[in-house]
Amino acid sequence: MAGLYPLKFNPIYLEKIWGGNRIKTILGKDFSSHPNCGESWEISAVEGHISEVSNGFLKGNNLTELVEVYMGDLVGDKVYKKYGLEFPLLFKFIDANDDLSIQVHPNDEMAAERHNAYGKTEMWYVIHADKGGLINAGFNRQITREEYLEYLRNGKLTEVLCYDEVDPGDVFFMPAGRVHAICKGVLLAEIQQTSDITYRIYDYDRKDAQGNTRELHTDLALEAIDFTYLEDYKTKYNVEKNKSSEIVHCEYFTTNVLHFSEEVEKDYHLLDSFIVYMNLEGRFSIEFENGEEVIEKGETVLVPASLETFRLVPLTPDVKTLEVYIK
Incomplete structure (x- = not known):
């Protein structure tokens, strides 16, 4: 069997109501058939969006096939033992040309029970932010479930959310259960569990080209939300050059x-x-x-x-x- 090598994949470009063109203008990726490209899925094993190799002798093979053939040689023996044929992470670039919906993701236990899937813990690394670009992570004070529902019913949820003005290099860790949203003018890298389960809480009453509002999942989200308040949601870290x-x-x-x-x-x-x-x-x-x-x-x-x-x-x-x- 020929030896493995560093594998590149064909990006999977997704059109989004809030998408833009920064994945092309800043990252140099060509998505000419997607005028509002919101996401580039770089490496994915999500059903329906499984990445295909773009380089070398394995070109054309998809990621799930590779895991099946190469097992621990590809992902590591420990990883293969835990996840089997399912590649465990999803890598994306996300361009918010408009505010994304306010949302939350279930944890492993809830996702397994409701969807027979993994939960969704993720992180964001900000690549570009327009002046005043914001990210919502969590709440701006400790609130109860009842208070949350009252703000939601009255269309005032954003009043109790924590918004940070962001710069390139800012990092946010989003454990399952944390309410969050990427806001207009932000381009970021996202690393997450292999899961496409999102509970949309609020979408600013937006309508698509056909005049339809997007589906909300307020009841499912309510059980998933972690109401824990933190004073600072931004991740602190230090960089040592060449390491x-x-x-x-x-x-x-x-x-x-x-x-x-x-x-x-x-x-x-x-x-x-x-x-x-x-x-x-x-x-x-x-x-x-x-x-x-x-x-x-x-x-x-x-x-x-x-x-x-x-x-x-x-x-x-x-x-x-x-x-x-x-x-």
Whole structure:
């Protein structure tokens, strides 16, 4: 069996009522057939949206087929034992040209019971924000379930939500149960569990081109919401140049940011997981035993678990990429 190599996939572009064109103008991705592209699914095993390889001898194979054939060599033995044939993470770029609906996601237990699926814990890394661009994460004070329902019924829910003005590099961790929304003018990278279950709470009474409002899931959401109030929802982290700097760690994924201008040697003998790079700035190559793969700005690549050592080589003066795996 031929050796595995860093895998790229054809992006899956999704048209959204709130989508724009920053995935093209900022990240350089071509979605000419989608004038309002809200999301680029970079690596996905969600049913109906399963990614296909775009490079190398495995070109045309989909992600689920790869896991079936390569198992632990692709995802790591520990990951394969836990998730089986289901690739456990979904990677996206999201462009909000208008406010997204206010929403919440169920946890694993609730999602399994209601949908026979995994829950949805996720994180956001802000790539671009227009001046005044906002993100909602959680509530702006401690409120009760009854107060929440009263604000919702009166169309005043936004009055009790916490909104942060954001800048590039800001990070938000969104555990299942936290009410949240991306607002107009924000482009971000999203890393999440493989799940497409979203409970839409409020959508600003928007109508689509046919004059229809979008479906809301207020009753389902009510049971999913965690009403815990935090003073600060933004993730604090420090970056050390030319080294992987951890920004989020949870049971589902670990995400580092790697800002580098010189070669970086990687040795992941002890990790037992695939590694994904979402490249945000510059371009670089991954040099490994049997070759190299060049990663352009806006590209996402999956490094199989069997490639335990490799080198990241900057091809521009500065590179910034997200690095994701499962510990």
